[in-house]
Amino acid sequence: MKIENCVAIVTGGNRGIGLGFVEELLDHGARRVYIGSRDKEDGEQIAARDPDRLKAIQLDVTDADQVRVAASACSDVTLLVNNAGMFVNERLYKTDDPDAARREMEVNFFGLLSMTRAFAPVIESNGGGAVVNVLSAGAIVGVPNMGGYSPSKFAARAASDCLRAELAPMNVGVTALIVGSVETRMSEHVKVKKSQPRDIGKAGLWAVAHNVAEHDTDPHSVAVRANLARDPAGLAAAMAARLDA
Structure with missing residues (x-):
């Protein structure tokens, strides 16, 4: 799809990688960008930078009613950026917060799925477009010290393959x-x-424009992919060693 003149919604668009996408979309000539944020006030501060093209939307991707309202209010969307994410920094077994992994899965997997279910018909009705799922190197290699985050990203990666079909x-x-x-x-x-958020936004828009199914966006993710291909057992051992670091 062409990024120029597209209409996008970016979940978690008020900071970090989400904000990087918003800024890159503006530079690439997007006609309108909806900034989805649990804190609408934060989104409105970003939207004030370019009120003609930016609009803040109250959006918690785990809230079915808010997702439904967003899909109705943003009926011109052709590009969905599923960026909202949660990392609680708790282990899976040795943890004082056994529900942490469930919350991470709710945002990182079920939130992504809910948004895609709501917006795919919107995108289709506007002539087609794309969904971008912002995942992690933790989606291709298990990272024990990231607890439920890595499994949730594995699930989101598999969902991306299924949804693509x-x-x-x-x-x-x-x-x-x-x-x-x-x-x-x-x-x-x-x-x-570390890379900068806009680097990821730029790489992501390039991948969409070139219809790339899965894209490693930065030097760190490329290195993880290479190490996984070269020595998967060694990489797994290195990840495990971080538990004691």
């Missing part, structure tokens, strides 16, 4: 982004060189 007859493409370490609040605990 289902939505193809509707002229709705699905692109999965494998994202490494990025300079965001969610990745403050990661001690490697």
Whole structure:
């Protein structure tokens, strides 16, 4: 699809990678961008930068009513960016918060699925377009010290493959982004060189425009993919060692 003149909605668009997508969409000539945010006031502050093209939408992707209202209010959307994510930083077994993994799954998997179910018919009715799922290097390799986050991203990656097949007859493409370490609040605990949020937005829009099914967006995700192909057992051991780091 062409990014120029598209109408997009970005979940979690008020900061981090979501904001990077919003900024890149504006630079690429999007006609309108809806900023989905649990805190509408935060979204409105971003929307004030370009009130002619930006609009804040109250949106918690785990709230079925809010998702339904958003799909009705944003009836001109041709590009859905499923960016909203949750990382609780709790282990799966040794944890003081056993429900943390469930909350991560609700946002990272079921929220993505709910948004796609709501907006795919909207995109189809507007002549077709795309869904972009912002995933993680933790979707291609298990990361034990990230607890429920990595399994939820594995699930979202599998969902991307399934949805791509289902939505193809509707002229709705699905692109999965494998994202490494990025300079965001969610990745403050990661001690490697990080990319900038706009780098991910730019890479994601390139992948959509070129109909790429799955795209490694940054040097860290590329390195993880390469290490997984070269020495999967060694990479698994390195991930396990981080539990004691």
